[in-house]
Amino acid sequence: MVYESKIDLRVRRKALEKLKEKFGQIIKDILSGKPPVLEIRKRTLSNTIYDPQRKLLLxxxxxxxxxxLDAGEAKKFMQTVLMASIIYEALKNNEYPTIRDLYYRGKHTIRYRMITSGRIYEENTWDEQQESDSVIRDIEVFIDMLREDMLILSKEKGKVVGNMRIRSGDDIIDLSKMGHGAYAIEPTPDLIEFIDVDAEFVLxxxxxxxxxxxxxxxxxxxYRAILVTSAGQPDRATRRFIRRxxxxxxxxxxxxxxxxxxDEVVIIRDTESNMVRIGPIETLIGKYFSSKDKERVFINAEVPSWNPETGKIEWRKVGYAYRHKxxxxxxxxxxxxxxxIRVTKAHSLFVFRDGTVKVIPAKEIRPGDYIVIASRLPSLNxxxxxxxxxxVKLLKKYSRSKYSKRFNLWNTARVITRDGRVIKLREVREDTNYDNGYVTLSRSKHLIPAKIELDEELAWLFGIFTAEGSLSKGRYVIFNLGSHEHKLIRKIIEIITKKFNVKPKLISSRKANQIRIVICSRILYMxxxxxxxxxxxxxxxIPEIIINSPRNIILSYIKGLIDGNGHIDRYGDIIYSTRSELLSKQLFNVLLSLGVLPAYTExxxxxxxxxxxxxxxxxxxxxxxxTSEESSINESYSYMKNIAEIAAEPTYGIPINDKLKGLLIKYMNKGSISYSSKNKTISKQKMLKLHSLTRLLPDDYEIIAFGDVALVKVLKVSxxxxxxxxxxxxxxxxNSFVGSYGVVYHNSDPYGWYIYSxxxxxxxxxxxxxxxxxxxEAKFLGVSMTDVFGHKGLGKRPYLSEAERRNFIIKATARDIKRAKELMNYTWFKTPRWKIEIDIFLSKKAKLEIEALTSKGLKFLMDKYLPEKIQTGDWID
Structure with missing residues (x-):
């Protein structure tokens, strides 16, 4: 026997009666010969009003x-009735479905025949969860009952703690005895019974x-308070719990x-030196955080950034870098x-849902979503x-490393100038001219050129070394090749001799079927x-000197990589394999900057x-x-077979929504474009062809079609x-930057006034x-602009000193300013006090986050800021 609380049983009966009452009328209309019609209030912006008496959006x-019977509305009618029947069955069977469950229960394929052509088509009841979620909201409006009252569950988000006892189901829970944890607000907060509360306010x-x-x-x-967190934008359960x-x-x-x-890889360019670096974010910017407690720093750097309005990715100045533990x-x-993609739960990505690009927190991303990624990056150099x-400069720098302690480089290294002068390394000055000179070590026969041009040959050699080389024992530079790779071996020896003035040794291993090309030179090792x-x-x-070289040098290096560890599969695609995750991410982004759209698998x-x-x-x-003839790339069918089969499937397809589908069918019927209803995605090329026919694509498809981005499907979230x-x-x-395998990340961009609203x-x-x-009745306690800067008219002094403001306030972005101006259009933000706050914000173009207050010390926040504002009534109603 399945247990169910009495409260749930009562709620279940009420929901069943409401569904039967509202949808029963449809059955009556059909039986009486009337066309079945659902009349639902419009959930549109134009039908949203602000009621000043109730102070609510309605x-x-x-x-x-x-x-x-309306061809344009028949599918929506079907979806609404289908979802209502699924919810009804779940209620009748004493189930507690999630909105995700409802999506899967209703998703199936319908076959129908087109009257005009006689063709048979197949179409899903809904393709994505966004469709089924929208239908659930329509049902909430139609029957005037929230989904929580129909026992449809969602993931818990908000948390609460305080001197309070509640009854949830048949259990009594004491919220003052949660240890360091807190009570997760259940998705059906109306079923909670408040037993007793000892509190003066809710924060x-x-x-x-x-x-x-x-x-x-x-x-x-x-302070005898009930403490609640919404953990960002509040969910419905938290909002209802607060209201109660x-x-x-x-x-x-x-x-x-x-x-x-x-350890996630990003791309930055120093604005002073123009040096581009691709590496783990901590390696690249961690040095700017001089103090362990420091969370924000201003850095002179640019990052590739996607502009959602134009669709283009371009170098953009970083406002500041942010770090927290x-x-x-x-x-x-x-x-x-x-x-x-590895991100914190609150960090947002750009997600393409139902034809629209949306900024979605990572914790809300699900398998089946499509994430915006770079299809092209701006030139690196x-x-x-x-x-x-x-x-010479490299050796002087190297002499200060750990290795130099074992080897007295200052005294043993010699620089021989063009006119034959011999100078010890320690005696070389900035104005010393050693062009066309050499570097050697005492007792060494090798004369290494003091300056070497990084041309295409040397770049290729560096690429083959990255793929097949190793350094050993402080003096050996080794290339490891197969004994059959005669052309590569000859080419490597020729370039080494030509560029470094050194003749390498060949060591063969019959047992391993391998040839080792060995350069014995401490200088070249360094x-x-x-x-x-x-x-x-x-x-x-990939060496930074390669990343910051011209296009032809970068390509020569990549050719070396591929000649060493590359294959051509049965599709003619080049397959490069490496054990280094950093190298693979660097190479991926470098290829994007060259106009190549690669794909990655593991x-x-x-x-x-x-x-x-x-x-x-x-x-x-x-x-x-x-893949030129000089390349050692050979066709490899067996080694990469499983990877080839995976990648043969469309990787960068763009999901088709109803509007785009309508256009495709229209021009398919005209014979202008090929399309099958079985196709759930479309390529950029076909979308561009459709644009040439229509001159306009719906929603955000045009941004994707003509922009520097593509879409990839989410397979799994863990x-x-x-x-x-x-x-x-x-x-x-x-408000974006590119990292990992060309992923477009969104800035962390909390905006408290909206959450309060x-x-x-x-x-x-x-x-x-x-x-x-x-x-x-909720009151905005802070953090307000008058908290930061004070206000003479209000008789209010700032909580932060001038020095603290310099350390803690953040420069407002253009998006912040745009949002603040939008707030001025909302009736509930047109009060005199809100006008003061917004005017200060627009004047100072700065903001402060809660964490900045905790930087002054938790005691300040807990024992001064919060109680003082509550006791003096310093809030905005």
């Missing part, structure tokens, strides 16, 4: 008529981290509002073609000049090591990059260069433990919920 009285905190700090410090005990605390217990409500792991779960989002490897060519198979990387410990033969993936001249720093960039205007007046998109979920 749904207006405009209605839509969803008729079964709602946007940031979970600040909530945890105040909870552990005992704020709610000391205010409405039923008459408690005042105060609202307090206002990344990627250290966490010990929590982070997400691993596995994609098809771009590997794993604007200069066409070849770089010069200054061996040069290769200094340039970043050392490392193990798992730690190899095969055990190997990171596989596919360079497609198709013109849509790789410019023909690049493909021809990388959690992993993480203990360490996480980082973020703030990029003004575009959702609590107080409701959500613009979900205004039909406001009567139940919004709390008009």
């Amino acid at each position: 749904l207006g009285n405009e209605v839509l008529h969803r008729s079964f 709602v905190i946007e940031k979970d981290a600040v909530f945890q700090q105040l909870h552990r410090a005992g704020f709610w005990r000391k 605390l205010n409405e039923e217990l008459k408690l005042p409500i105060y609202i307090l509002t206002d990344s990627i792991p250290a 966490i010990k929590d779960k982070i997400l691993r989002i596995v994609t098809k073609g771009r590997g794993e 604007s200069s066409g000049e070849h770089q010069i490897i200054d061996v 040069v290769f090591d200094s340039l970043g060519l050392g490392g193990t198979a798992r730690s190899k990387s 095969n055990g410990e190997d990171n596989i990059i596919r360079i497609g033969k198709s013109i849509s993936r790789t410019p023909p001249e690049i493909y021809m260069f990388l 959690e992993e433990d993480y203990d360490g720093y996480v980082y973020d960039f703030a990029v003004p205007v575009t 959702v609590f107080k007046v409701g959500s613009i998109n979900l205004s039909y919920e406001s009567l139940r979920l919004a709390t008009p």
Whole structure:
């Protein structure tokens, strides 16, 4: 026998009666011969009104008529009735479905015949969860009952702690005895019974981290408060729980509002030197954080940033870099073609849903979603000049390394100038001219050129070394090749002799069927090591000198990589394999900057990059260069067979929504374009062809079609433990940066005034919920602009000194300013006090987040800022 509480049984009966009553009328209409029509209030912005008396956003009285006999509305009618029947069956069977469950229960294929052509088509009831979610919201409006009252569950998000006892189901829970944890607000908060409460007010905190700090410090005990966190944008259950605390217990409500792991790879360019670096974010910017406690720093750097308005990716100045330490779960989002994306739960990505690009927190991303990724990056180097490897400068720098302690480089290294002078390394000055000179070591026969031009030959050699080389015992530079690779062996020896004035040794191993080309030179060992060519198979990387070289040099290096570890599969695609994750991510982004659209897969410990033969993936001249006759690339069918089969499936397809589908069918019927209803995605090329026919694509398809981005499908989302720093960039205007395998990350961009607005007046998109979920009596406690800068007219002094403002305030982005101006159009933000706050913000163009207050010390936040503002009534109503 399945257990069910009495409360649930009562709610279940009520929901069943309501569904039967509203949809029963449809059955009556059909039986009486009337066309079945659903009349539902429009959930549109134009039908959303602000009621100044109630101080709520409400749904207006405009209605839509969803008729079964209307070809344009028949599918929506079917979806609504189908979902209602699924919910009804779940209620009748004593089930507790999630919105995800409902999506899967209703998704199936319908076959139908087109009357005009006689063709048979197949179509899903709905393709994505966004469709079924929208239908659920329509049903909520139609029957005037929230989904929670139909026992449809969602993931718990908000948390609460305090001197309070509640009854949930048949159990009594004491919220003051939760240890360091807190009670997760259940998705059906109306079924909670308040037994007793000992509190004077409720403090709602946007940031979970600040909530945890105040909870552990005992704020709610000391000040007799109920402490709640929304953990960002509040979910419905948290909003309803807050409304009940205010409405039923008459408690005042105060609202307090206002990344990627250290080893994730990003791309930055120093604005002073123009040097581009691709590497782990902590390696690249960790040095700027001089203090362990420092969370924000301004850096002179640019990052590739996507502009959602133009669709283009371009170099953009970083406003500031952000870092904080966490010990929590982070997400691993596995994609098809771009590997794993590792982010904190709150960090947002750009997601393409139902034809629209949306900014979605990582924790809300699900398998089946499509994430925006770069299909092209801006050029890494604007200069066409070849770089010069200054061996003397490299040795002087190397002499200060750990290795130099074992070898007295200062006294043993000699520089021989063009006119024959011999100078000890320690005696070389900045103005010493050693052009066309040499470097040697005492007792060495080798005369290494003091300056070496990085041309195409040397770049290729560096590429083959990255793929097949190693450094050993402080003096050996070794290339490991198969004994059959005669052309490669000859070419490597020729370039070494020509560039370094050294003749290498050949060592053969019949047993291993291998040839080793060995350069015995301490100087060349140091040069290769200094340039970043050392490392193990798992730690190899592309030297910065290559990344910052002209296009032809970069291509020659990549050709060397592929000649060493490359294959051509049966499709004609180039397959490159490496054990180094860093090298694979660097190579991937470098290829994007060259106009190549590669794909990534994983095969055990190997990171596989596919360079497609198709013109849509790789410019023909690049493909021809990388697979030219000199190349050692051979066809390999068996080694890469399973990878080839996986990658043969469309990687960068764009999901088709109803509007685009309508256009495709229209022009298919005209014979202008090929299309099958079985296709769920479309290629960029076909979308561009459709644009040439229509001159206009619906929603955000045009941005994707003509922009520097593509889409990849999410295959899996999982959690992993993480203990360490996480980082973020703030990029003004575009609010994005590129990292990993060309993933477009969104800035972490909390905006407290909006979150406060959702609590107080409701959500613009979900205004039909406001009567139940919004709390008009909620008060904005902070952080306000007058807290930061003070205000003479209010007789208010700032909480921060001038020095603290310099350290803690953040420069507002163009997006922040745009949002603030939008707020001025909302009636509930037109009060005199809100006008003061917004005017200061627009004047100073700066903002402050809650974490900045905790930087002054938790005691300041807990014992001065919060109690002082509450006691003096320094809030905004």
